[in-house]
Amino acid sequence: MAENPAYPVGLRLTGRKVVVLGGGQVAQRRLPALIAAGADTVLVSPEATPSVEAMADAGELTWHKRPYEEGDLADAWYALIATGDKEANTRASAEAERHRVWCVRSDDADAATAWTPATGHSEGVTIAVLTTDARGRDPRHTAAIRDAVVEGLRDGTLVAPHHRTRIPGVALVGGGPGDPDLITVRGRRLLAEADVVIADRLGPRDLLAELPPHVEVIDAAKIPYGRFMAQEAINNALIEHAKQGKSVVRLKGGDPYVFGRGMEELQALAEAGIPCTVVPGISSSISVPGAAGIPVTHRGVAHEFTVVSGHVAPDDERSLVDWPSLAKLTGTLVILMGVDKIGKIAETLVAHGKSPDTPVALVQEGTTAAQRRVDATLATAAEAVLAHEVKPPAVIVIGEVVTVGPNPSA
Incomplete structure (x- = not known):
């Protein structure tokens, strides 16, 4: 087999036949993603783990309770071979080759025509990591890279700005009790994407130092109140910045709705016609x-x-x-x-x-x-x-x- 790097591609499997041979731990890990992709999933295996059996009982896949037979891969678009019988795996792999069915083998990656990448998801994005060639395949390394990228996107430490027009609005984010590690993943990501952050003194202050230089950080305690009540002035500041087309985060301590006046701010934004997202926080x-x-x-x-x-x-x-x-x-x-x-x-x-x-x-x-x-x-x-x-x-x-x-x- 040529030692060229694998060509990455995203398969659209909705309504298309996918065959999985073997109902063990490998199938248990891989089946949920195939089902989520909308594939017409067919399992061929005399036995299955309780979790796989539950998928069949729920009607999420079709289960043929028998060993692999020649012809099982006919009309398939994709195959996952994961039985404990190496001879059966080899025969199934040969059938896949004849029918031009892309085939993953759990027992022998070098004999397969496709590899399963380490995948993760973050806000509508799928991250897939593949080793560049067969000689240095290291599943743990690719999984570690996947985890690092997904975690970075989720917690905001890896910032990937949106280049399409974003819908302006306000996010009321509960920052948690004080430790910056205790903000939710979603809250941290929204902070990383914000244009303006209006922060309470009880919010996790250390997170503000991580924001990009262009982000305007406003201390809610220092908003000039003038003739307004303090809360009214904060509401007005949220509305003003959102109406300028900016993405605004109102960073609060704890949870926005636990003595945080979050509903007052949401009501003011609703009256002004400004979309608002509420991100719960860990209450102190x-x-x-x-x-x-x-x-x-x-x-x-x-x-x-x-x-x-x-x-x-x-x-x-x-x-x-x-x-x-x-x-x-x-x-x-x-x-x-x-x-x-x-x-x-x-x-x-x-x-x-x-x-x-x-x-x-x-x-x-x-x-x-x-x-x-x-x-x-x-x-x-x-x-x-x-x-x-x-x-x-x-x-x-x-x-x-x-x-x-x-x-x-x-």
């Missing part, structure tokens, strides 16, 4: 306790957890929280934005039946390099905040789960 209400070794639920300890905003005190007429009812719950209470109100909160919970000895953990700057945890009780929480100079942003966890971990004072 769960991730920060987890990073500090605290499970918000634990078997035999807490079967529920409640997330509450503590930005207004329990005795404030603006408060929408039913603190007396919360005091009666036996599960975990997670409070966001409540550091400066923890004294009043603890006092109210105790007054309505919560034990003053209920464990409390305050986790400052969770998931970041500056993370620290301070443990207390409802009776001592306010004093602990002052003594340890706990500052926002911090997540407060109240309940027995605080003591579940092996080293609660770490």
